Amino acid sequence: MTQFDELARRYDDTAELPWRKHMEMPTVLGVLGDLAEAAVLELGCGSGVYARAVRGRGAARVVAVDESEGMIAHAKARERDEQLGIEYLCGPLPGAEKGNFDLVLAVYVLPYATTVQELTALCETTFAALRPQGRFVALPIHPQWSDETDYYLRYGFQLTSDQPREDGGPVTLTIRSGDSEVSVTARYWSAATLEEVLRTAGFGSVEWRQHSVSPAAMAEYGEEYWHNYLARPHAAILDCQK
Numbered sequence: 001m002t003q004f005d006e007l008a009r010r011y012d013d014t015a016e017l018p019w020r021k022h023m024e025m026p027t028v029l030g031v032l033g034d035l036a037e038a039a040v041l042e043l044g045c046g047s048g049v050y051a052r053a054v055r056g057r058g059a060a061r062v063v064a065v066d067e068s069e070g071m072i073a074h075a076k077a078r079e080r081d082e083q084l085g086i087e088y089l090c091g092p093l094p095g096a097e098k099g100n101f102d103l104v105l106a107v108y109v110l111p112y113a114t115t116v117q118e119l120t121a122l123c124e125t126t127f128a129a130l131r132p133q134g135r136f137v138a139l140p141i142h143p144q145w146s147d148e149t150d151y152y153l154r155y156g157f158q159l160t161s162d163q164p165r166e167d168g169g170p171v172t173l174t175i176r177s178g179d180s181e182v183s184v185t186a187r188y189w190s191a192a193t194l195e196e197v198l199r200t201a202g203f204g205s206v207e208w209r210q211h212s213v214s215p216a217a218m219a220e221y222g223e224e225y226w227h228n229y230l231a232r233p234h235a236a237i238l239d240c241q242k
């Protein structure tokens with residue numbers, strides 16, 4: 001049982017929130033670029049939001065893994081209806097898949113490593129899954145996230161911590177929708193630790209990418225809506241090359 005088992009529907013719904021739909025997803029898919037013919041592994045796929053998007057972008061093979069049985073059951077149920085050809089797996093990536101992927105994507109997964117050892121193991125698994133010159137794109141908690149309680153409320157969530165900002169420190173993510181709310185515990189990892197762990201795992205380059213908002217989304221929601229997120233994003237985008 002994991003803290004995510006009951007949250008699959010909730011995570012599907014977050015994909016419709018304006019900041020995910022009009023900023024995070026277009027930015028991440030833009031960073032990924034052309035996926036035609038690519039073999040993609042999504043690590044920590046949750047309800048399958050990105051697995052479906054990546055498949056829709058023409059990836060030749062999409063394998064999506066998650067340790068949460070509830071998330072994978074939901075993603076597989078959607079796959080049965082939609083028949084997109086995505087392979088969902090609950091649990092660790094089988095050893096036979098080592099070296100099979102051009103790209104590994106991990107959206108909001110590194111924050112759930114609770115120790116440096118777990119973080120390192122995740123990055124090593126990723127490195128081993130990639131072909132030579134493969135890429136790893138990951139969204140950890142941004143080193144400059146705001147800990148003001150309501151800073152991200154307009155986006156449908158809060159991110160709070162009552163502890164000093166240090167490696168492995170717990171951060172509470174509360175997703176709010178109407179009167180309902182649900183919280184999960186994530187972990188903060190500093191930029192220095194993330195870079196060190198990724199380089200130790202073997203990645204030759206680690207670049208930080210910026211979120212951006214299209215002119216159309218800026219006009220639709222207004223500058224005031226986007227200001228807080230763009231000034232202090234809650235997630236960073238790491239683009240690593242094997």
Ligand SMILES: C[S@@+](CC[C@H](N)C(=O)[O-])C[C@H]1O[C@@H](n2cnc3c(N)ncnc32)[C@H](O)[C@@H]1O
Pocket residue numbers: 002004011043044045046047048049050065066067068071091106107108109112113122
């Ligand atoms: C915050 S959710 C994000 C889900 C999805 N990536 C998205 O963007 O909607 C984090 C997911 O990562 C999964 N997860 C965390 N650590 C993992 C690990 N070591 N291996 C596989 N899945 C993991 C959790 O079970 C959860 O479904």
